[in-house]
Amino acid sequence: METHSHHYHTYNFSEQFEFSGKAKVLSLVGILIGIVAIAYGFLTGGHIQVERTYANLLLMGYYFTCVCSAGAFFVALQYVTQSGWSAGLVRIPQAMAGVLPVAALLLLIICATGLFSGNLYHHWAEEGLTDPNSPKFDKIIAGKAVFLNTPAFLLRQIIFMGAYSIFAIIIAKNSYKEDLDGGLNSYKKNFKLSAIFLVIFGFTTPIWSFDTIMSLEAHWFSTMFGWYNFAALWVSGLCVITLIIVLLKKAGYLAWVNENHLHDLGKLIFGFSIFWTYVWFAQFMLIWYSNQPEETIYFYKRWEPEFKPWFWLNIIINFVAPVLILVDRDAKRKENVLIFVCCLLLCGHWLDYYLMVMPGTVGEHRGFGLIEIGTALGFVGLFTFLTLSKLSKQALAPAKHPFLDESLHHQI
């Protein structure tokens, strides 16, 4: 058994998470609720209800993939910046990244079936939109058809999410190999891979979000949309990482992760919540200021009575709340405060995605009921089940990580 002495403590780095009991039961119950809700949505209503179910599947499939790729992004970022503080907790985002292939496949299935059944993306994929002789001819869509057509769309989805998944798997594999072999080889390899991954990820995530979400309202476009989506991805990913760490600590694991590491995660959540607001506002203000009808239509729809309260609630949950709660130093170091903020922000970013997806798909037929809550619970259950299973297969700390010692002595 590997041990490490640190002044008075001895840590057992080969400790493994045991996935059983309440966590396992609850995640399976979540999956079951999800299946029931989706089946109810598909089978019990007319075509509007099917479309609403697809919109929810897209929302949660995208959210799920975003959170998993945020795990891969976190791991890669730590390698490229050669960070020491995070070495002891990096196995959690690594487990999330390990689920990315499943999430990507699921999102691909949702996008493809939605596209072919005409429930998603019909705004640009419908027959006749690009045919000048058709009565349905749409000049704007025809102008975008070089980029926005079914084969190119699916190809991009496969290439982008495939690339993220492959990098996530290889980086994790090298890290697990390090546990057995030691030395610097794995670390150096991962440094290079991470640098390549970050460049690919940075350039392709905006396009990926243009495809997956922005093309739901294909007449409208915003160059800020990609960064806005990245900010949401990163904040929600950080919240999930923090939440898992705090809950594992409460269950008696991860003794080497202390309030200093939580403080750093809290600072990241605080800072990137402000970044999210910054990008959200930059997109809003430019459109508000120039006041061009083809651009303002996006906010006009979200200003309709059925969306307006949610529009404001989005800003309150995702900006005002984290700023006021996390501004104090001590708040970032308290486990219970972090649990509260993370849960709040995860609900907040669900609402954020809801406001991105719903006005462009179901519009005034939007709802908040069994389909919404059930689908969300289903994906939360699936994510929890897959991530915790992944986590339980390897040691909770990378025992031979070159910066592990620095992580143990981290103090701020």
Next chain:
Amino acid sequence: MSSTKYILGSFADPDDMMHGIDKLQENNISIYDCFTPMPIHGIEAKLGVKPSRLPIAAFCFGITGLVSGISLLYYTIVYDWPMNIGGKPALAMPDFVPVSFELTILFCALGMVATFFFRNHLFPGRAPRVMDLRATDDRFIIAIDAKENTDYEKINSLLKEAGAVDVLHNERKYVSYE
């Protein structure tokens, strides 16, 4: 009565200095301050240093910047010379956000630098106050107020035991003026 004002234990190794602090505290000898060329983790807690009040200053500067930004905008584009820009009302909040935000950050940043300089007596052309010149180079200094702690022999031996390279008895607080 001796003319010594401060006793300085000069260490070559930060761990030895930390050990020295423990030794002195065990013997109820109060420590005036410590000076090190780099940050030492955990030293604030050990010396019982109170949390910095710099965040309070930062908040005050930030509020000043915010109020200045809003006042400037209000005076120029609402009160003094309202203009029609794209048919929008003169007092439109989204307009106000960027300038108020930037001035908040600017006042906050400059104000904190000024506070830092003021607190540390650092002004252009002024000799900085330093109790031991090598504390900014390669030595770790424990300073003890010699008027409060008069058992010099004991202090000397405790510092030496802990690994001090030098023990200085200074008659002036700051050496940098000499």
